[in-house]
Amino acid sequence: MPELPEVETIRIGLERLIVGKRVVSAEHDYLKSFPNSEDDVKRFLLGQTITDVTRRGKALIISLKSGYSLLVHLKMTGQLVYDGGRVHFGAGHPTSSLVGELPDKSTRVILGFEDGSKLYFNDQRKFGWMRLWPTKLIDELEFFKRLGPDPLSDGFSWQDLARRMQRRSGSAVKPVLMDQSVISGVGNIYADESLWGAKIHPATLIAKLKDQDYRRLHASIREILSLSLSHGGSTDRNYVDAEGKRGNYLKFARVFRRDNEACPRCRTEIKKVKLAGRGTHFCPNCQKAK
DNA sequence: CACTTGACCTGTCCGC
């Protein structure tokens, strides 16, 4: 579910809400969601204070004084929701929440803090995970080793984008954009949105892209991720931020989930097709196949 | 080797 803007929105919320808090309890019911042993939990999590919350690609790193970190990947339907006891969660409330009373049947892990507040890790489809891992050894995990650069980072140029994408010359551009080892953080929503912004058909082969295409794509990716971040990300179905609130980007989306609507640039009807197994939205006039 | 497909899960929506 969450891509870079959603994970970053959660990170910003957690940084404000849980840094400095001491963990006093941890409950988990589903092994895949939290594979550490009870012994690990006792030694590296319980009694520990949270020192910071960072992000790499779509993963979150919640660091603890013990020298261990809680690594979290939300995959498709994961949520990290903080309950300080003052927020009233009401499922279906239009402005606030998709989250009802917590815990609910999708709750996999509950962390309790010294002040009585709690952090819930919910994950309907059970694809996501949370695990304790030594902070110093994060770079040695395959998952983090493979991650490409963050497209919003300062030093990330259009030449970097071009060079990295060109390693996959035989592929269509959209799956390459979503390949986390090429750049990290773009998923299905922002791949479609970025390609519309750059006027590139999602099935265009990498080998056919020119410098000008990479310049537009680079600008488009950064513009769209920043715009979404400023609206708290996209809520399609499950996504909520650390306080249970929806994101608003989809109100501004140009093609994603807008099939059969008019392209905002040329009024041509937006199409939806399946590409590399994923729902793909584009304007057949602005984004011509090459 | 590079690239594509299926599996992992549950819930929802759509057509019959």
Place this chain on the structure above:
DNA sequence: TGCGGACAGGTCAAGT
């Protein structure tokens, strides 16, 4: 209302 099938924002292993 019930049932089968397709689909959902991610990643990895297995297959071609």
